[in-house]
Amino acid sequence: MMITIRYFGLLTEVTGCTSEKINFSGTTIFDVKEVLFQKYKTLKNKDFQVAQNNELNTDKTKITSTEIALLPPFAGG
Amino acid sequence: MNRYNRHIILSEIGLEGQYKLNNAKVLVIGAGGLGCPVLQYLAAAGIGTLGIIDFDIVSESNLQRQILFGFSSLGINKAIAAKKRLEDLNTSISIHAYPEKLNHKNSVSLFKEYDIIVDGTDNFKTRYLVSDACIITKKPLVYAGIYKFEGQVSVFNYKNGPSYRCLFPNPPKEEEIPNCSEIGVLGVLPGIIGSLQANEVIKIILNLGKILSGKVLYYNSLNHQSNLIKVSRSEKEIQKVIDLAGIFENLDEGIRCKVKNNNITLKEALTKKNIQWIDVRNDTDQIINYPEIIQIPFEYLEQNLHKIDKNKEQVVFCHAGIMSKKAVSILQKHQIEDSFSLKNGAFEVMDYFKNK
Numbered sequence: 001m002m003i004t005i006r007y008f009g010l011l012t013e014v015t016g017c018t019s020e021k022i023n024f025s026g027t028t029i030f031d032v033k034e035v036l037f038q039k040y041k042t043l044k045n046k047d048f049q050v051a052q053n054n055e056l057n058t059d060k061t062k063i064t065s066t067e068i069a070l071l072p073p074f075a076g077g
Numbered sequence: 078m079n080r081y082n083r084h085i086i087l088s089e090i091g092l093e094g095q096y097k098l099n100n101a102k103v104l105v106i107g108a109g110g111l112g113c114p115v116l117q118y119l120a121a122a123g124i125g126t127l128g129i130i131d132f133d134i135v136s137e138s139n140l141q142r143q144i145l146f147g148f149s150s151l152g153i154n155k156a157i158a159a160k161k162r163l164e165d166l167n168t169s170i171s172i173h174a175y176p177e178k179l180n181h182k183n184s185v186s187l188f189k190e191y192d193i194i195v196d197g198t199d200n201f202k203t204r205y206l207v208s209d210a211c212i213i214t215k216k217p218l219v220y221a222g223i224y225k226f227e228g229q230v231s232v233f234n235y236k237n238g239p240s241y242r243c244l245f246p247n248p249p250k251e252e253e254i255p256n257c258s259e260i261g262v263l264g265v266l267p268g269i270i271g272s273l274q275a276n277e278v279i280k281i282i283l284n285l286g287k288i289l290s291g292k293v294l295y296y297n298s299l300n301h302q303s304n305l306i307k308v309s310r311s312e313k314e315i316q317k318v319i320d321l322a323g324i325f326e327n328l329d330e331g332i333r334c335k336v337k338n339n340n341i342t343l344k345e346a347l348t349k350k351n352i353q354w355i356d357v358r359n360d361t362d363q364i365i366n367y368p369e370i371i372q373i374p375f376e377y378l379e380q381n382l383h384k385i386d387k388n389k390e391q392v393v394f395c396h397a398g399i400m401s402k403k404a405v406s407i408l409q410k411h412q413i414e415d416s417f418s419l420k421n422g423a424f425e426v427m428d429y430f431k432n433k
Contacts, residue, residue: 008295009224018300047249055307056244071295071306073245074222074229076262077111077199 001025001066005036009072014043030059032068048072080167081123094283095123099170101282104128104191106179106207108155110267111221111274112197113145118275120163120170124282127163128191130175131155142264179203181328184210193278196220197271201248208233208241212318213325219277221270226263228270231293231308232277238290239310246314247410266298320382321411327387328412339405341417343425346392349417353389357404358396358423365423367430375400378407391416398422 006019024035029050037044049072050057052065084090084098101124105112108131119127135143135150135158143155150158156174163172177183179198184206188194194216196207204222211218211234218233220241233240273294280286295304321328346352354370357378364372373381375395385391391408393401393416401418408416419426 008297009227018297047245047247049244051306054305056309069304069306071229071293072224073201073204073249074224074227075199075201075204076223076260077107077109077197077221077267 003032003063003065004067005032006067006069008048008070009074011043011046011048011070011072014040014046024063027062028059029057029061029063029068032063033059036070046072080169084122089285090283094285097282098123098279099125101193102126102128102191103193103195103278104130104188105195105197106203107131107197107199108143108145108159109133109139109197109199110142110223110262110264111271112155112195113143113159114268114271115195115197115275115278116159116163117145117166118272119278120167120172122275122279123167123170124278126171126173126191128173128175128187129156129159130177130179130187131159132176132178142262142267144268179206181206181210182326185214185326188214188216191216193281194218195274195278196222197274204241205248209318209321209325212240212242212315213322217281219274219281221274223262223266223270225260226266226297226299228266228273228296228298229293230270230273230277230289230296232281232288232290235281235288235290237310239308240315240318242314242318243311244293244308246311263298269298270296317411320379323383324387339409339417340398340402340420341392342420343429346417346419347429349390349392351389352392353386354426355385355391355393355404356395356423356426357393357401359400363423363427365427365430370426370430375404378404379411382408382411382413385413387413389415392419393417394419394423394426396422 002021003024004019004021007015012018048070051069081095084095085092103119103124105115108129133155135146135153135155140146145159145162154176156176160172160174188210194211198204217235220233221230277289280288291308292305293308356370356372357375359374393404395401398420405416405418
């Protein structure tokens, strides 16, 4: 299925976009991350949380939405 | 009270609400991009006691966004310059400037003096320090962070709500996320995000509307997209901080983001002065009995952190250097930074002490 991934903060610099659609065949957040780590090698070094349906998820959470957000912490002030 | 007329005529605030504001004590950490708008609105709103802590001085490149300062503030400490400007804005409130660095030692006693803490800092090390000190002192934390054109805002530790560590349990692996001085920031952005923080502070004091607790707001100033992401309380993450309460003020100055090489040989270990040896083996039939060595079996490590002398460098050993590696990562998670795992394990230590 096609899912939309949205990137925030400095993650947009890793991916070069604020959102994109990817073809996804896994079942969990972990699987989504694996697909993205394959696509963007440096993404693995970044800290972020993953949310779907506007709720934080863990690696084990099942994908139930077609939109996933990758949320990094912001240091600046 | 004429100055507060526009508050008082709001039925949601009234004279009673204005008195609440006048009796409130708010501490703002950092008088920078976020701190300036927060302080400006809180002083104007008549927050009775405002604390400002910042060790930095005003430089010319700050003036693009740090709106409390002008040309005459250049070279002056930010907390002091902000106090001077705010005293002109509102003469009826009391403002305390702390021209110093926040650290584990001064944070707890300082936070206890205030009702609400506002995070306007610009680095992860201080953010985690602020968050942990708020957990320990049970103070609500009005948090925000910015990145280029985006901001995130939340209220932590509010009425049993989640903390910053429930959202981001650990500081980033590397201090690879640059701050405004390295990467740039749109000047208006901290104005927008800091104003949201000031708004939350006032809402908390007045018990008004829905507090941004249990949610983090992501805002993008370029496309006006905002997302409210639900954050749940993690008792585990909060308890880890509470466990540090007894030793918090003695902790090293914050959390290092870079992980250094903590896997060392005996020879490297012996170059260190002031070593505390920790034996984490679970089977204790071969205790090496020397006063420099303490025994904390790996499975009980987290419950026994108080036994560890933070003023010493910790050299942890087990049978073969595997469990000790895990132990070091646990110690580091608890901000015991100067801890090292001994590669070759107990037999080397035994040899060394026998022949010493």
